[in-house]
Amino acid sequence: MIIDKQFEKETFKKSVRDNVRFLFRKTLEEATPQQIFQAVSYSVKDVIIDNWLLTQKTYEEQDPKTVYYMSMEFLMGRALGNNLLNLTAYKEVKEALDELGINLNAIEDEEPDPALGNGGLGRLAACFLDSLATLGYSAYGCGIRYRYGMFKQKIEDGYQIEEPDNWLKDGYPFELRRPEYAKEVHFGGYVRVEYDQEKGENKFIHEGYQAVKAIPYDMPIVGYNNKIVNTLRIWDAEPIVDFGLDSFDKGDYRKAVEQENLARNIVEVLYPNDNHYAGKELRLKQQYFFISASIQAAIVKYKKTHDDIMKLHEKVTFQMNDTHPTMAVAELMRILMDVEGLGWDQAWAITTKTVAYTNHTIMAEALEKWPIELFSRLLPRIYQIIEEINRRFIIEIQNRYPGNYEKIKKMAIIYDGQVKMAHLAIVAGYSVNGVARLHTEILKNQELKDFYEMMPEKFNNKTNGITQRRFLLHGNPLLADWVTSHIGADWITDLSQIRKLAIYADDEKAQQEFMNIKYQNKVRLAKYILKHNGIEVDPRSIFDVQVKRLHEYKRQLLNILHVMYLYNQIKQHPEMDFFPRTFIFGAKAAAGYRRAKLTIKLINAVADVVNHDTSINGKLKVVFIENYRVSNAEMIFAAADVSEQISTASKEASGTGNMKFMLNGAVTLGTMDGANVEIVEEVGEENAFIFGLSSDQVINYENHGGYDPHVIYNTDGEIRQVMMELINGKYSNDTELFRDLYNSLLNTQSSDRADTYFILADFRSYAEAHKRVEEAYRDERRWAKMAMLNTACSGKFTSDRTIQEYVDDIWHLDKVKIDAE
């Protein structure tokens, strides 16, 4: 291990003291915990800066190809602890701080949780950056510096309340403002066409626009034990003209005010929608804002050391994280043509070798389609370029399928008054990938069938992964140490090593140690629950956990209906053998997603009734953890026995929480959906609890008008009873409160298909799977073996593997090594 000399105890202690003095004019003794967090962070940042510069220099010398990972979201989570671990200085710093009477864990808790993302897509981007730096690849994350990230969730009277997440209020020590790299971004106006006599071609001149200045803030991404520090570059917006007398005099007052407002609004807040497209103008502005700034910056950087723009793709690649950054296609075309002076064919040749696209969802309501009117008004030149891409693509379709107008209708980029971003991404991208094997197959055979048929060579799968450095090494130190003591520390950068644990799966001592660590982690979570919820839970009960965004397709409703069913069972058969269970939920609902919010209320209403019923002797507890986020997630995964991954088959593209649970020795209770399929393949069906319809069955029903839940409702009395309890006042004095959930399952009113997400169809099979869980858990040795094998078989799901596949098959980056002095 290479530990920087600045972490030598006395040096580090002095640095912290100095920082408290410089920053706050205080002594250590006088400083608040937040101030100490800041001071410690600046001391750590000092070390990082040296490595950052060193990395930069090495990249300049070696000139490796660079990936720009373009994403509207980066759900980074706290940086201090993670940076210390990746610098392999955690223990040293902990000891040094101990000597100062400071507790590192408490200081870590002072850091705001940078939550510039919603859920899976944003957290994946964060894991990818960690892996890229650790594997030694030159990479930038490109995103937006939202003033307010994902809202903070409060639960009041069982309802979700959203509060603003002012993560920058105390200043964020791990960012660096870089005004010298500012870029201008243009909105609105019109395009004037001018004939260039000399060149004999048209020139396109964008005029009458509003301009915004994009200012980059850089955050260091520290590789594990390798001195590499990459950059996450997020853009802030500032007005270009402060509306002084100058513009007022020129009669431009209105424009000056508009530019000021545009800049103020554009980066104000992260849209809290996950998997749901809302078509908001401001969101389109956000997209173009960060894309234009990022692409301009990348081209400037390339041109500093290369003079042939035609070879851009040899040194640069842009990966688009879903369709949100698809503007990159047209923006790159614009710069190559209007700024660099290339013709269409040359610009297109470069663009189609430089941009690549990852699809993260097949949910129809998530597809981005912008109205032409909005798009062309906001981005006239960009729209023009997309129109031309579309015109040429339609000619290609016609050549390939003469006379087939269906194909044009289905595949055109612009159709029915809308710009379809996914089609643009596929047509221009040199790679189109899904995020789990099943997901990619569904893309090829269903959702994107026509595109796959026309350009099969572009399609490929990259099964998602997670970083074991945050989700085991940092989140579960007890288990991390135990793993290291059995198989050495190589797993930290080579998770395939973890399979070596499999030989201990039958070893009684190892089983006891493993389950004892799980128990201690459950105690840690139980304390957190007592503190935050005031609910006492028994760490000897089965911790059955579902934490993820709240969405109908993820079926938290199925889970809570089943809890209601279990409660009925216990009440009706008090003598029945029942292993105590704690059902733990954590989920944010999009602020405007009414049914999702109602589901949160239902979970809390059930919790209220069940937790206070003394007649069941604490056999059943229900906990809703408020404000689920990266920092408490780390603790929750470590404490889980059962991992609920119960999406309607075919709907969850991959899932990544499923992998974090597995790594921490929780057993999956899930459907054959997303990456669950591959998890079961790795760990063996006997070490998971699988239930429910297959994706083929679901898709088959969907293609034939759905299924009829009434049959189940009418024939299964226990299910019917649970359903009735939604509307009979058992969980709310207001019998109408949960009516919408009831209706959603039987479709008595809405225009949707009845039970769109097959909850009743899968209920029995789900309940039976739970029975098998209970039975397995009673057998301590059997359970210990299953849990340990889950950890042992999780090697495939490291994001290091995922990134290496992206590098080998898509990006072709060069590996960089920095020699330790």
Ligand code: 26W
């Ligand atoms: C335009 C609104 C919107 C916002 C976010 C549409 C779509 C999204 C994301 C693509 C949704 C998302 O996070 N998808 C998740 O991506 C994860 C990482 O690949 C997968 O593991 C999840 O299964 C998928 O739901």
